[in-house]
Amino acid sequence: MNVRRGLPRNAFILMMLAPTTVLLLGVTLFPFITALVMSFTNYSLIRPDELAWIGFGNYANLLGSTEFWQALRVTAVFTIVAVAVQMVLGAAIALLLHYETRRSAWLRIIYLLPMAITPVAATFTFRMMFNPSLGVINHMFKAVGLPPQDWLGSPSTALFSLLVVDTWQWTPFIMLIAVGGLAAMDDEPLEASQMDGASFWQTLGHHVLPMLTPYLAFALVFRSIDAFKTFDIIFVLTGGGPGTLTRTLNLLTYKHGIEFLAMGYAAAISIVMLIIAIVASQIFLRRLKLLQPRQARI
Amino acid sequence: MSGVTAIDIHARVRLYRTRSVVGDVLRRAGLAAFAVWCLFPVYWLIAMSLKPEREVMSRRPKIFFFEYQFGNYAEIILDPNTLSYFFNSTVVAVGSTALSLAIGVPSAYVIARYRFRGSSDFAFWILTTRMSPPVAVLIPFFVMYVTLGLSDTHVGLILAHVAVNLSIVVWLLRGFFEDLPYEMEEAAFMDGATYFQAFRHIALPLALPGIAAVGILSFLFSWNEFLFALVLADETVRTVPVGIYGFIGFQTIAWGNLSASAVLMIIPVVMFIFVFQRSLIRGLTLGAVK
Numbered sequence: 132m133n134v135r136r137g138l139p140r141n142a143f144i145l146m147m148l149a150p151t152t153v154l155l156l157g158v159t160l161f162p163f164i165t166a167l168v169m170s171f172t173n174y175s176l177i178r179p180d181e182l183a184w185i186g187f188g189n190y191a192n193l194l195g196s197t198e199f200w201q202a203l204r205v206t207a208v209f210t211i212v213a214v215a216v217q218m219v220l221g222a223a224i225a226l227l228l229h230y231e232t233r234r235s236a237w238l239r240i241i242y243l244l245p246m247a248i249t250p251v252a253a254t255f256t257f258r259m260m261f262n263p264s265l266g267v268i269n270h271m272f273k274a275v276g277l278p279p280q281d282w283l284g285s286p287s288t289a290l291f292s293l294l295v296v297d298t299w300q301w302t303p304f305i306m307l308i309a310v311g312g313l314a315a316m317d318d319e320p321l322e323a324s325q326m327d328g329a330s331f332w333q334t335l336g337h338h339v340l341p342m343l344t345p346y347l348a349f350a351l352v353f354r355s356i357d358a359f360k361t362f363d364i365i366f367v368l369t370g371g372g373p374g375t376l377t378r379t380l381n382l383l384t385y386k387h388g389i390e391f392l393a394m395g396y397a398a399a400i401s402i403v404m405l406i407i408a409i410v411a412s413q414i415f416l417r418r419l420k421l422l423q424p425r426q427a428r429i
Numbered sequence: 430m431s432g433v434t435a436i437d438i439h440a441r442v443r444l445y446r447t448r449s450v451v452g453d454v455l456r457r458a459g460l461a462a463f464a465v466w467c468l469f470p471v472y473w474l475i476a477m478s479l480k481p482e483r484e485v486m487s488r489r490p491k492i493f494f495f496e497y498q499f500g501n502y503a504e505i506i507l508d509p510n511t512l513s514y515f516f517n518s519t520v521v522a523v524g525s526t527a528l529s530l531a532i533g534v535p536s537a538y539v540i541a542r543y544r545f546r547g548s549s550d551f552a553f554w555i556l557t558t559r560m561s562p563p564v565a566v567l568i569p570f571f572v573m574y575v576t577l578g579l580s581d582t583h584v585g586l587i588l589a590h591v592a593v594n595l596s597i598v599v600w601l602l603r604g605f606f607e608d609l610p611y612e613m614e615e616a617a618f619m620d621g622a623t624y625f626q627a628f629r630h631i632a633l634p635l636a637l638p639g640i641a642a643v644g645i646l647s648f649l650f651s652w653n654e655f656l657f658a659l660v661l662a663d664e665t666v667r668t669v670p671v672g673i674y675g676f677i678g679f680q681t682i683a684w685g686n687l688s689a690s691a692v693l694m695i696i697p698v699v700m701f702i703f704v705f706q707r708s709l710i711r712g713l714t715l716g717a718v719k
Contacts, residue, residue: 137623140543147539147628148551150532151595158570158592159558165569166561220463227459239706240699241464244471247698249653249670252691255677256474259485259684267473267490299470311642311713315608349604352556353597360562363655384564394568401565408560413553422549425607429543429614429624 140429169398176392189399198375198383199400203407206379209290210358213297218351220298221305222343226335228306229313246303254367257296258283261368283369289377296364301357305350312346313339348419352412359408380404471695478502478688485684501689511690514672518694520583521658521668522651525590529598529647532591534640537602538628542611552603559596563656571660581663589661590651597650598643605639606632642712645705652698669694 138146173185193199224242245253260266261282269279282292321338329337362381365371371378371386378386380400388397416422477485479497484490505511539545540552570589571580579585613635614627622630633640655670662671669690676687702709 136621137625140624141545143624144539144543144545147535151536151555151599154532154588154591155555155558155595158588159561159566161573162566162569163561165572166565224460224463227456227463231456231460236703236706238460238464239710240702241468243702243706244695244699245467246649247653247702248471248474248695249655249673249691251655251670251673252474252687252694253470255682255687256470256477256691259477260470260473265486265488265490267492270490271492299466303467307709307713310710314710314713345604349600353559353600356556356559360560362562362564381562381564384562388564388568398565401562404562404565405557405560409557412556412560416553422553428611 166398166401169395170402172395174393174395174398176394185395189396190403193396193399193403198378199380199403201375202378202380202383205290205375205377206359206381209293209297209361209377209379210355213294213301213358213361214351214355216294217298217302217305217354218347221302221350222309222347224302224306225309225313226339228310242306243303245300246307250300250363253300254296254364257299257364258368261292284373286373286376289369289373293365293368293377296368297358297361300364301354305347305354308346308350309343312343316342344419345421348421352415352421355415356408356412360404474688475692477684478692480685482685501685502693505686505689505693510667510672511693514667514669514690515693517583517662517666518652518668518670521586521590521666522648524583524587525594525651526644526647528587529591529594530640530644533595533598533643534602534633534636535628537599538606538632538636540599541603541606542614542632552600555596555599558592567656567660570657574661580661581665583666586658586661586666586668589657590654593654593657594647594650598647601643601646602636602639605636605643609635638708638712640712641705642709645701645709645712648701649698652694 137143170189171184171186173181173183173188175181228238228242260268263269263279263281263284266282268282272279280288282288316339321334324334324338360381361379362385365377365379365382366385369377371382381404384397384400384404387393387400476492476495478501479499480495481498481500484496536555540548574580574585574589577585579588609632614631617627617631653670654668655674658666658668658671659674662668673687673690673694676683676690
């Protein structure tokens with residue numbers, strides 16, 4: 132399209148992108164470069180005067196340590212299970228809502244409550260509910276004759292309990308995006324296929340899910356990024372324990388950076404995390420062709 | 430399907446949708462179960478805010494029909510800090526939402542509509558700003574803020590929240606703009622509109638429901654954000670989540686005060702969602718114009 136008046140095309144594009152670029156660069160560039168530079172040093176707040184450039188020393192130590200690979204495994208399990216469960220549950224609830232004839236405003240509000248409540252308060256409420264002796268969950272377990280559990284302290288239930296809290300908190304986000312996608316859906320091909328005798332599951336597989344894909348992919352990308360760097364609920368509920376069974380990479384960063392004040396080493400962990408996130412999301416976005424805009428026509 | 434009238438088709442579609450009573454019951458059971466799942470922890474929080482201290486710490490927690498009192502609420506409401514926490518939260522959430530939209534909407538539009546070199550790399554770079562683990566970024570972030578005099582200022586916290594939320598704002602809005610029909614802008618160009626006029630007078634009004642929905646989400650995220658608020662804000666801009674955190678001591682937790690403030694914090698949000706839930710859902714249809 133050739134537009135003769137006003138700003139030239141490229142100047143217009145620059146003008147529209149400039150504020151975002153300036154703000155994001157301004158806020159993220161310095162912390163990123165600081166972390167990157169620190170990761171090549173032995174900088175420690177305990178011995179700041181021994182500061183030295185050690186090249187890839189931190190990275191070599193990190194990749195050679197068992198705690199890194201263990202934390203990576205915990206992070207991967209937590210992220211994959213949490214996101215998978217939340218995607219399925221969120222999409223399922225959105226579908227149930229979509230086919231429900233009686234639309235209730237209250238139901239929607241109830242479903243959004245976990246997102247509306249501040250995570251600090253929600254996490255501490257869960258800590259209270261999971262409490263082995265005072266908690267309401269064990270109380271209900273005992274009432275129906277099940278053995279009480281040390282939910283956050285036992286190796287067999289700690290990760291599970293964290294996944295429960297994360298799923299409670301974030302399924303509504305997936306549901307909300309999916310509800311939006313379903314509402315945007317064109318019902319006509321769907322009804323036509325039903326008239327032709329397609330079963331509910333066939334319609335779902337051939338029409339509904341393909342139309343939902345871009346929405347679910349969006350939810351998947353953001354939820355995966357956020358789940359990968361989950362910190363607060365793990366920190367408050369288990370602190371990475373029992374032992375190191377729920378210690379994710381982010382908690383490992385915390386341990387080295389904030390507890391041991393080994394800033395260089397902690398920075399190296401976070402750079403590795405960033406690389407993992409970038410590589411994983413590049414693969415995913417390219418496969419789903421989400422990077423190229425669908426309608427770039429001007 | 431000769432001889433089938435439109436009325437027949439509608440009747441059949443309706444028949445299909447309600448074809449089985451069992452399906453109906455199962456669907457509603459599923460919806461109800463999910464409602465209980467979402468509601469119970471919130472209910473428990475409210476219950477804790479109403480129970481007297483010894484009841485909260487009871488070994489036999491009462492789920493219903495517990496003894497209740499409003500002392501925690503009275504304490505929170507009479508505490509002069511509460512008002513300033515709520516004021517700060519509101520200023521920061523409204524300010525960061527407005528700024529995110531003001532700078533995010535134009536970028537999202539250009540990324541969605543214009544073909545230019547590096548456009549997908551630019552979109553990806555915006556996404557990467559969400560990837561850096563907060564724990565690692567916080568310390569240099571804090572140092573930078575102290576140097577620039579931004580720590581413990583409203584502007585500083587607003588900018589931090591914009592940085593946190595801009596990725597989701599731009600990516601969601603990009604979806605809306607991609608789904609908008611291009612024909613109207615094309616017609617506007619034919620009539621001699623500039624690039625900016627096509628954006629301002631054609632695309633922007635069409636995208637408004639979507640922009641509103643993204644605004645609501647961004648508001649929620651900022652209203653509840655904790656980590657940056659904790660590190661970057663001191664006395665002057667302490668927000669409600671940070672205030673709530675203050676009830677958590679090293680040994681004991683003031684459950685009554687904690688839960689009462691958290692409940693007070695949900696009330697405006699629930700009212701907000703109640704008023705806007707329709708536009709929230711409509712907006713999230715990514716601008717599909719039928």
